[in-house]
Amino acid sequence: MNFIDRRQNPKGKSLPNRQRLLRRLKGQVRQAVAKSIAGRKVTEVDADQTVPVPVEGIGEPTFRRGARGAHDFVLPGNRKYVKGDRIAKPEGGAGGGREGAESGSGEDEFTFSLSRDEFLDIFFEDLELPHMVKRRLKEAESSTPSRAGYTTAGSPQALDVLRTMRNGLARRLALHRPRQTELDELLDAQAAAEAAGDIETAQRLTAEVEALRRRWRAVPWIDPVDVRYRRFEHRPIPIAQAVMFCLMDVSGSMNEHMKDLAKRFFMLLYLFLTRRYEAVDIIFIRHTHEAQEVDEETFFGSRETGGTVVSSALDAAIRIMHERYPLDAWNIYVAQASDGDNLVSDRSRVSEAMTEFLLPACQYFAYLEVDDTPGDDHDHRHFASELWRAYEELLRPDVPLALRRATAAGQIFGVFRELFAREGVS
Amino acid sequence: MPLLYQGSDWTFERLKKAHDAIAEIALGELGLDIYPPQIEVITSEQMLDAYASIGLPILYRHWSFGKRFARDQTLYRKGYQGLAYEIVINSDPCICYIMEENSMTMQALVLAHAAYGHNHFFKNNHLFRQWTDAKGILDYLGFARDYVAHCEERHGIEAVERVLDAAHALQAQGINRYARRPRRSLAEELARQKERQSYAETTWNPLWSTVPGLDPAVELGGKDAGRLQEEGAPQIELPEENLLYFLEKNSPVLHGWQREILRIVRMLAQYFYPQRQTKLMNEGCATFVHYEIMSRLHERGMIDDGSFLEFLHAHTAVAQQPDFADPRYSGMNPYALGFAIMKDIQRVCTAPTEEDGAWFPDFAGSGDAMATLREAWADYRDESFLLQFLGPKVIRDFRMIRLRDRADEPYFEVTAIHDDQGYRRIRAALAAEYDCGRTDPDLHVASVDLLGDRKLVLEHRLQDDQRLDPATLTKTLRFVRELWGYPVSMREVDAATGKELPSGVTELS
Incomplete structure (x- = not known):
């Protein structure tokens, strides 16, 4: 007889099977993730929400027998029938309900859920993030080891010599460990007594020396009870706060595809910021020819008409910064998504807002110019847009400004490349 | 205590x-x-x-x-x-x-x-003793896992998946239903070894010695073609009902590792076959x-x-049998029926009635219920066990009823109930439902055209008029096609007359 406790065995034994299933269901999984992105808020991008994935189209066919012909079968629980009675067949088919169901298509369709990690994986895959970046963003919390007192056990390199020696000294004092000088004195005295021929004294001194030596051995210089190690605890990275401004052009020229790109772009920045900062505020500013601070639903949901004046949004951001986010307490990030349209007459005001205030104040200013998939009838996109040209003039190596044009989710990451590079991942 | x-x-x-x-x-x-x-x-x-x-x-x-x-x-x-x-x-x-x-x-x-x-x-x-190797199974499973993982590494997950998909689809056709050949003696083993060696020296696969589409008589000359047929014949033994075994041994397109994977799936199917029975x-x-x-x-x-x-x-929750009209009814509960029959055997051994004496003369009143039960557990499978041990009392207790289902009748006709005329008829019908040989389709490899286009013909012999499910037939046949590498077809024939059924041929070229 043999009892084995397997409860501590590593979990997730069938994880590789699950990965193979997800690979098999790739189409459905991507669809489910896209649907989920559309449905969640920017701040919920890595929340523990379940993503239902329908399982279909991956049946396991076998040679099986179809509808049964003539046959006899036995049922239990007959209460009233006698031989020769006739029982009407149940509605919806011959052969009895159960058998009918069994010989159906046999493709068991059901829905299961993606975990947070699996969701992020697919989300990142669409964004084509470099591996190091993926790992950074998936880490639930970054932490740093910090000193937390002393412990009696530890690794040799964590040995605290000073504390150990101090403990040793206290112990030696308390237990009266003889000093070397004491011993030397006695030995000298004993030698002197022997030389003097005072045998009685010499014997007494010899006994004393012996006693002293015994004590000396019994109370060692360093005892295991003295040893102390430095203890470390992993603490989250120091508290800091950041605010993220999401600026988006909501004029009629922004279609659903562009808005989806913009949303993923904001989500990615948000993920990055939540990994770095303890608290992240998020401000949504939409604009046409005038800007408005709105909540997230209105931000992505509504459609406005009107011209496009980008400086209005920049001014709004600056105003909010002044009012609520003093520069000495907040790290400021700005993410702007637009199709690039702007009034030509607005260019000087945009440049001024950027150079005078925004760029010096920001940690990072990312501008994503979203566009329809290439191949569409958009010839005018081949040359730079008005807004792009305005920003391009501001580009300098020391300016925290990044521009990027994206027609697909995979191109978004480019706009953050520098930001992540600064973090030591490239 | x-x-x-x-x-x-x-x-x-x-x-x-x-x-x-x-x-x-x-x-x-x-x-x-x-x-x-x-x-x-x-x-x-x-x-x-x-x-x-x-x-x-x-x-x-x-x-x-x-x-x-x-x-x-x-x-x-x-x-x-x-x-x-x-x-x-x-x-x-x-x-x-x-x-x-x-x-x-x-x-x-x-x-x-x-x-x-x-x-x-x-x-x-006896089924487990004959067909499964309890001592070796864990080692074999370990081997199978490592082998498949190794193949994934070497050939890619997708390639392995393709073979496994196909093998899984044909799992039920990967079973030997009849006894193994008896173990060979040492002398036979040595002779076989020698034979195998000489075979290895002159090895050639007859499938590869012709080019599909050409007339072998022209290609090889009449004499050679005759020889080919002669020598090809003993290698491919037909009919063969173990489809996976056939493909593993004879498919012209599979690599060694693919054959090994088929073998693994086949072995597992075989291992589980006694449990189904x-x-x-x-x-x-x-x-x-x-x-x-x-x-x-x-x-x-x-x-x-x-x-x-x-x-x-807990016991009654497991071993209860809802009536067929009950919404919880989902077929005969094996726990309930098995337990009831075994309890009945115990009763017949220790306190038989007159009826039991007539039904079970061999052990009624024997007094040693465990001996009878141990014998039953050892020597029977579901179908034969029911035929031998399902007695009138259990049929009465379960209030069993036998019904006849004909496709052209809008009703089920009651053909037997739990009375003196009905016991044996109910027992026979119930036992038949537990016969895997009847519930699984009877498929085999009927012929393979080695000298021509290498077409593989499978045959489904129908005992009654229950055809293969058309929804999965073609899909599954596609897997056979993939493993065989050349055209395949499925013929459905009547077992009694040997005649092909109307539109009974499904072909994949």
Whole structure:
């Protein structure tokens, strides 16, 4: 007889099977993730929400027998029938309900859920993030080891010599460990007594020396009870706060595809910021020819008409910064998504807002110019847009400004490349 | 006798104590003969893992197991499906998984049920003895997992997946239904070895010696063609009902590793085949054993009344048979029917009625119920067990009814009920339902055109008029096509007349 406790065995034994299933269901999984992105808020991008994935189209066919012909079968629980009675067949088919169901298509369709990690994986895959970046963003919390007192056990390199020696000294004092000088004195005295021929004294001194030596051995210089190690605890990275401004052009020229790109772009920045900062505020500013601070639903949901004046949004951001986010307490990030349209007459005001205030104040200013998939009838996109040209003039190596044009989710990451590079991942 | 335990919490000490008491009754009094049990305590998540890998502790990787896991997990989380209290594996030592959530009484029940009941059945039933190798299975599973993983590394996950998909589809056709050839003597083995060596020296595959589409008589000259047919014939033995075996040995397009994978799938299908044939008996045996043991423990005062009531509650939940009109009805419950028949055997042995004397003259009143039961467990499978041991009392208790279903009639006709005229007819019909030979389609490789276009012809012989399900026929046939590499077709013929059925040929070129 043999009892084995397997409860501590590593979990997730069938994880590789699950990965193979997800690979098999790739189409459905991507669809489910896209649907989920559309449905969640920017701040919920890595929340523990379940993503239902329908399982279909991956049946396991076998040679099986179809509808049964003539046959006899036995049922239990007959209460009233006698031989020769006739029982009407149940509605919806011959052969009895159960058998009918069994010989159906046999493709068991059901829905299961993606975990947070699996969701992020697919989300990142669409964004084509470099591996190091993926790992950074998936880490639930970054932490740093910090000193937390002393412990009696530890690794040799964590040995605290000073504390150990101090403990040793206290112990030696308390237990009266003889000093070397004491011993030397006695030995000298004993030698002197022997030389003097005072045998009685010499014997007494010899006994004393012996006693002293015994004590000396019994109370060692360093005892295991003295040893102390430095203890470390992993603490989250120091508290800091950041605010993220999401600026988006909501004029009629922004279609659903562009808005989806913009949303993923904001989500990615948000993920990055939540990994770095303890608290992240998020401000949504939409604009046409005038800007408005709105909540997230209105931000992505509504459609406005009107011209496009980008400086209005920049001014709004600056105003909010002044009012609520003093520069000495907040790290400021700005993410702007637009199709690039702007009034030509607005260019000087945009440049001024950027150079005078925004760029010096920001940690990072990312501008994503979203566009329809290439191949569409958009010839005018081949040359730079008005807004792009305005920003391009501001580009300098020391300016925290990044521009990027994206027609697909995979191109978004480019706009953050520098930001992540600064973090030591490239 | 002192109580083995009190309360519902279990500890390893209590488990050990309970196990020892159970072992004493099982081995000493019931005379069971078992593989040494190995009890492994697992969590519910690990139980889901075990479900996903068809109950095996080690298994190669495939998406279908992930799918099974996802489905079971979803059902479990939503509360549609409970988990089994245990899983037991036909291996030596006999591995039983028991869940940590079980109460102490449930653990005792599960030990008696799985570690003694199923275990005895695995070790003694002739089908398991003949077809499965309990000692080798764990090693083989380890080998299979490593081999498949190795192939994935070398050939890519997708290539391996393609073979596994196809092999899984044909699993049910990967079984030998008839006895193995007898073991060869040493002399025969040596002769065979020699023969194999000489074969290796002159090895050639007749399939490769022609180019498809050409007339072999022209290609090789009439004389050679004759020789080819002659020499090709003994290699491919037809008809062959083990389709996976046939493809593994004869497919012209498979690589060595692909053949090995087919073999692995085939071996596992074979390993599970006895379980399919003895579901009723196996569960009946285990249920009977746990009932007997737990009752005796209670009689002796080794478990208290509370625990015994908890046991009875679990027992009746498992071994109840809802009526066919009941919404909970989902077919005949193997636990209930198996247990009822075995209890009936016990009754016939110890307290027979006049009727029993007429029905079971061999053992009525023999007094030694366990001897009769042990013999039944060893020598029968579901179908023959029902034919031999299903008596009038159980038929009455279950109030069984035999119905006739004809496609052209809008009703079922009652052809027998539980009366003197009906017992035998009900028994025959019920036994037939448990005959795997009738419920599985009868498929075999009928012919293969080696000299022509290498077309492989499969045949489905119909005992009644139940054709193959057209929804999956073509899809499955596509897998055969992939493994064979050349055109395949499926003919459906009437077993009695040998005639092809209308539109009974499905071809894939």
